[in-house]
Amino acid sequence: xxxxxxxxxxxxxxxxxxxxxxxxxxxxxxxxxxxxxxxxxxxxxxxxxxxxxxxxxxxxxxxxxxxxxxxxxxxxxxxxxxxxxxxxxxxxxxxxxxxxxxxxxxxxxxxxxxxxxxxxxxxxxxxxxxxxxxxxxxxxxxxxxxxxxxxxxxxxxxxxxxxxxxxxxxxxxxxxxxxxxxxxxxxxxxxxxxxxxxxxxxxxxxxxxxxxxxxxxxxxxxxxxxxxxxxxxxxxxxxxxxxxxxxxxxxxxxxxxxxxxxxxxxxxxxxxxxxxxxxxxxxxxxxxxxxxxxxxxxxxxxxxxxxxxxxxxxxxxxxxxxxxxxxxxxxxxxxxxxxxxxxxxxxxxxxxxxxxxxxxxxxxxxxxxxxxxxxxxxxxxxxxxxxxxxxxxxxxxxxxxxxxxxxxxxxxxxxxxxxxxxxxxxxxxxxxxxxxxxxxxx
Amino acid sequence: xxxxxxxxxxxxxxxxxxxxxxxxxxxxxxxxxxxxxxxxxxxxxxxxxxxxxxxxxxxxxxxxxxxxxxxxxxxxxxxxxxxxxxxxxxxxxxxxxxxxxxxxxxxxxxxxxxxxxxxxxxxxxxxxxxxxxxxxxxxxxxxxxxxxxxxxxxxxxxxxxxxxxxxxxxxxxxxxxxxxxxxxxxxxxxxxxxxxxxxxxxxxxxxxxxxxxxxxxxxxxxxxxxxxxxxxxxxxxxxxxxxxxxxxxxxxxxxxxxxxxxxxxxxxxxxxxxxxxxxxxxxxxxxxxxxxxxxxx
Numbered sequence: 001x002x003x004x005x006x007x008x009x010x011x012x013x014x015x016x017x018x019x020x021x022x023x024x025x026x027x028x029x030x031x032x033x034x035x036x037x038x039x040x041x042x043x044x045x046x047x048x049x050x051x052x053x054x055x056x057x058x059x060x061x062x063x064x065x066x067x068x069x070x071x072x073x074x075x076x077x078x079x080x081x082x083x084x085x086x087x088x089x090x091x092x093x094x095x096x097x098x099x100x101x102x103x104x105x106x107x108x109x110x111x112x113x114x115x116x117x118x119x120x121x122x123x124x125x126x127x128x129x130x131x132x133x134x135x136x137x138x139x140x141x142x143x144x145x146x147x148x149x150x151x152x153x154x155x156x157x158x159x160x161x162x163x164x165x166x167x168x169x170x171x172x173x174x175x176x177x178x179x180x181x182x183x184x185x186x187x188x189x190x191x192x193x194x195x196x197x198x199x200x201x202x203x204x205x206x207x208x209x210x211x212x213x214x215x216x217x218x219x220x221x222x223x224x225x226x227x228x229x230x231x232x233x234x235x236x237x238x239x240x241x242x243x244x245x246x247x248x249x250x251x252x253x254x255x256x257x258x259x260x261x262x263x264x265x266x267x268x269x270x271x272x273x274x275x276x277x278x279x280x281x282x283x284x285x286x287x288x289x290x291x292x293x294x295x296x297x298x299x300x301x302x303x304x305x306x307x308x309x310x311x312x313x314x315x316x317x318x319x320x321x322x323x324x325x326x327x328x329x330x331x332x333x334x335x336x337x338x339x340x341x342x343x344x345x346x347x348x349x350x351x352x353x354x355x356x357x358x359x360x361x362x363x364x365x366x367x368x369x370x371x372x373x374x375x376x377x378x379x380x381x382x383x384x385x386x387x388x389x390x391x392x393x394x395x396x397x398x399x400x401x402x403x404x405x406x407x408x409x410x411x412x413x414x415x416x417x418x419x420x421x422x423x424x425x426x427x428x429x430x431x432x433x434x435x436x437x438x439x440x441x442x
Numbered sequence: 443x444x445x446x447x448x449x450x451x452x453x454x455x456x457x458x459x460x461x462x463x464x465x466x467x468x469x470x471x472x473x474x475x476x477x478x479x480x481x482x483x484x485x486x487x488x489x490x491x492x493x494x495x496x497x498x499x500x501x502x503x504x505x506x507x508x509x510x511x512x513x514x515x516x517x518x519x520x521x522x523x524x525x526x527x528x529x530x531x532x533x534x535x536x537x538x539x540x541x542x543x544x545x546x547x548x549x550x551x552x553x554x555x556x557x558x559x560x561x562x563x564x565x566x567x568x569x570x571x572x573x574x575x576x577x578x579x580x581x582x583x584x585x586x587x588x589x590x591x592x593x594x595x596x597x598x599x600x601x602x603x604x605x606x607x608x609x610x611x612x613x614x615x616x617x618x619x620x621x622x623x624x625x626x627x628x629x630x631x632x633x634x635x636x637x638x639x640x641x642x643x644x645x646x647x648x649x650x651x652x653x654x655x656x657x658x659x660x661x662x663x664x665x666x667x668x669x670x671x672x673x674x675x676x677x678x679x680x681x682x683x684x685x686x687x688x689x690x691x692x693x694x695x696x697x698x699x700x701x702x703x704x705x706x707x708x709x710x711x712x713x714x715x716x717x718x719x720x721x722x723x724x725x726x727x728x729x730x731x732x733x734x735x736x737x738x739x
Contacts, residue, residue, distance in 0.1 A: 069702045076488045076704070097704060102491045253575070254594055255684060263575060400703045403683075411686040414595040429509075436503070436705065440485050441492055 027052075027059040030328045031085035034062055035071045035313065036144070039280065043348045047341045051332055058328030068094075068313060069399075075318075079103045084318040086329050089143060091313045092130060093398040096219070098316050099139050100396075100441055105319040105326070107333065108137045114330030122356045123337075126307045126381050129391035131314050134220050140314040141333050144351040146275040147308045147381050148200040150297065151282065154290040156270040160186035165294035167376050172300040173240065176271075180249035183270040191249035192271035193260040198405040199311055200273045200296070202229055205237055207309040207390040209302050214434075219394035223438040227401070227430040230423035233299075238419040242412055252413045255406045275311055276377035279350040293373035295380040306390040308380050312351065352378060396437025401430040475717065482710035500711035509687060510695075510712075514719075517670065517691040520605065524669040527609040529661060532616025533654075537646065539617070540624040550621065557614035561675030568607035569680050593681065597688035600681045604689055607680060608673045615668075616661045623657035624650065655735045663727055670720055692716045 036044045041064055048060045065071040068091040075088040079101075090098050098104060111118050120128060120138060127142045152165060160182045165171055171179070180191025194200050206213045212228050219225040244250035251269070253260035264272035265285050273296065282291065298305040315336075317329055335341065342358035345351060347367070353359050359378065362368060368375040384390070395401055408422040408429075417425070482500055486493040504510050539550055556564070571579040574592050583589045593599040627650050635645045674693050677683060683690035683698065690698075693716060700709025 072488075072704070073701060079489050094704075097488060101487065101489045103489045252595055255682065259575070259594065266575065268575065397703055397705060400699065400705065403698065403703075407684065407687045410595065410684055414597070414685055416686060432503075432507075436485075436708070440487050440494075440707075 032087040034089040144312040146277040170295040189268040193269040195274040397433040488704040521669040528612040536620030565676035565679035
């Protein structure tokens with residue numbers, strides 16, 4: 001090859017590259033910090049890959065930043081340093097803090113500004129209502145939402161001669177007393193255990209029975225809210241659980257989920273109350289018995305039980321980033337709420353599909369015929385229109401308040417306090433937290 | 443005797459040489475401590491967009507809180523138990539290891555090992571042994587001794603569990619120092635005492651123990667500081683402060699209120715209190731305990 005030929009070849013290749021370059025222009029990156037680890041993290045990646053492949057203008061980059069509290073802390077530090085990500089996943093108890101932060105771009109505004117006309121009525125309302133402001137505008141995009149349900153050991157039920165539970169009509173707490181009694185009599189070590197006791201036995205108990213958890217519509221209508229869980233109904237419920245401890249119809253397995261869940265897996269307890277997101281974990285862990293899912297029990301006087309409330313996390317968009325980025329954020333959030341990603345998310349993680357379109361499609365495909373236990377939570381969540389009391393909780397320092405409730409419940413379980421004393425003390429201590437929070441935002 | 447002493451003609455070089463250390467101390471100790479002090483006087487939302495100066499409000503509400511005072515007591519009980527258990531066991535093991543004739547390197551290495559384990563892992567290990575539903579030791583306690591072991595609900599059981607987990611890790615640390623201290627005790631003294639007919643216990647108590655006092659002092663200070671701060675990982679994995687707040691030691695409360703609960707003002711105030719407390723304890727130790735320490739043999 002002569003020198004001139006080489007020259008022309010190099011030139012030609014150079015030209016080609018320079019023409020092709022615009023097509024390779026780096027897409028705008030959208031950063032998303034989340035707390036989804038393991039299998040859930042893989043599903044997040046699949047959804048993101050789907051979005052990135054669907055267009056070339058934006059590229060979503062998901063980053064696992066640790067547990068929920070670590071993600072929020074990372075977000076706080078990033079905002080303070082002026083290096084915030086576009087999207088941050090925050091757990092439901094941090095809702096009030098995020099909402100008042102002044103650092104966020106409300107999702108309803110973002111979607112409107114980017115020209116998306118979202119029909120919010122096609123979303124699961126009890127999910128949306130947890131993240132709406134007092135005017136009913138959506139502040140953050142619901143992402144992983146769950147609700148507590150009741151798991152029970154089918155084999156132990158059969159052995160004790162207890163009929164299987166209905167998937168839609170809840171049993172009453174009186175019947176629960178009989179059922180757990182039969183379980184214990186049949187030789188099972190304990191009747192029921194519960195994970196996340198504050199969430200399942202106080203917060204959801206209150207919502208289902210339409211009992212205010214806090215004043216000012218559970219805190220939605222003002223920071224000057226006060227806790228109200230020292231009412232007779234909640235106290236009676238706690239007193240009943242305490243009385244069941246005498247013959248181990250109920251026993252305490254720990255605050256969070258690890259302890260109670262291992263009791264259920266080891267068949268020490270016949271009934272286990274936990275989030276629907278435990279389905280996947282139980283499927284993986286339990287091989288030696290069959291189990292099923294039923295809605296949470298209700299009181300016999302509650303003829304029309306309300307919806308249960310959600311737990312989980314939502315996606316918050318931070319403000320202060322280049323305008324063109326927000327077009328990508330909106331496009332991604334819109335993609336995320338689409339039917340396909342929602343179905344994938346629901347099937348792989350057990351969290352709710354957040355839109356009715358996705359739910360209807362799952363029903364039409366016969367998914368719930370094959371997996372009837374997956375529908376128990378959705379039915380329980382959507383069985384009534386949420387009231388101002390059952391739509392959610394909006395409290396400052398909610399994490400501390402949950403800790404206080406957990407501590408006070410432990411003092412009931414170990415006999416240091418009566419249920420009334422404990423709930424009175426929980427209210428008094430929580431109100432101090434609420435006042436401190438209120439003072440911060442004055 | 444000619445004194446060997448290097449000296450600098452100018453002071454600049456000396457300052458220059460200690461500059462790196464000063465910079466590190468300033469950046470990683472004084473600056474954060476000053477920030478903590480400042481934010482303990484403030485009421486601030488986590489994002490720092492609403493910040494107000496409130497003087498001593500955070501401190502006042504802390505000391506009005508009976509649970510905070512309870513947490514101070516819990517911390518003192520916890521620290522003194524950890525110090526007692528880990529110093530006694532460390533000293534005992536060191537005395538034994540010092541007398542061992544065979545396999546000294548192996549036994550010493552094995553005894554030092556637990557110190558290399560992170561507090562969180564130590565907590566999980568002990569939880570596996572003593573968890574009421576799957577702990578081997580817990581099940582044995584229940585079946586053989588009929589003890590209704592339940593650290594999930596019994597405050598004293600939970601306290602025993604975290605004291606064990608924290609001490610176990612710290613025994614190794616104390617062991618290393620005690621062993622070094624023991625080896626520095628002149629053999630001639632002990633032999634002389636033995637010839638005078640002193641029993642092994644008396645030899646230990648009147649000769650070895652006083653000569654070990656500098657080590658003892660150092661180890662006590664370090665153990666208390668350890669149990670105040672580093673035991674965090676153990677509490678976090680084992681009890682999370684429960685049951686009913688009975689193992690909620692100060693440093694764990696700082697973490698819960700600040701890092702998880704995002705109440706920065708209160709948690710800064712708690713850090714300042716914690717810092718003052720540890721300074722106070724250390725100063726007291728130097729003032730009253732160190733007097734009794736004999737540095738020369």
